[in-house]
Amino acid sequence: GQNIDQPTEMTATEGAIVQINCTYQTSGFNGLFWYQQHAGEAPTFLSYNVLDGLEEKGRFSSFLSRSKGYSYLLLKELQMKDSASYLCAAPQAGTALIFGKGTTLSVSS
């Protein structure tokens, strides 16, 4: 089966850096996604990692270690608008995404 774990909540201050970790166990590996979801809205795509290493995209970066079943999302220069839930997701057999429970990030001034 598949299992995706991530912390439930995190807090940080504006301008800081925060790292959201995700560990996963999947039958087969087809990449790992990170999505951002604001309350009452659909998830929006942040990143997709299929190879080991760090991928940087502006203030957001995502890291993957396939051997460790581990990924993290790194958010730099935090802004208030970054307060949201961050979802780690992996495709199951076929293409449906299985989501972790999500990490609610609260950014304060």
Added chain:
Amino acid sequence: GAVVSQHPSWVICKSGTSVKIECRSLDFQATTMFWYRQFPKQSLMLMATSNEGSKATYEQGVEKDKFLINHASLTLSTLTVTSAHPEDSSFYICSARDALAGDYNEQFFGPGTRLTVL
């Protein structure tokens, strides 16, 4: 590109009635669409995989006779919640995968439909 729409964005209905939610891929063809449900402060839970021209595949614990899925074309899937009850109140989100995406697994999400059953 890669826009998915849902209609309606919100609906309130009486207990026992049926509600239909539409999911459309606007600028790409989707042989497969997915329906998720999200309860407050919880993550998205996959309900079913909708395949164009064939029967949907439901996840364990999801009643196929209650949640009817039809995927009649490459751009439209519908979810009908039959005989809705208050416990069906939730945020329903669809997603679609581009039929030409090959091995790339990105899915594009609709904006969601908030269902409230009184």
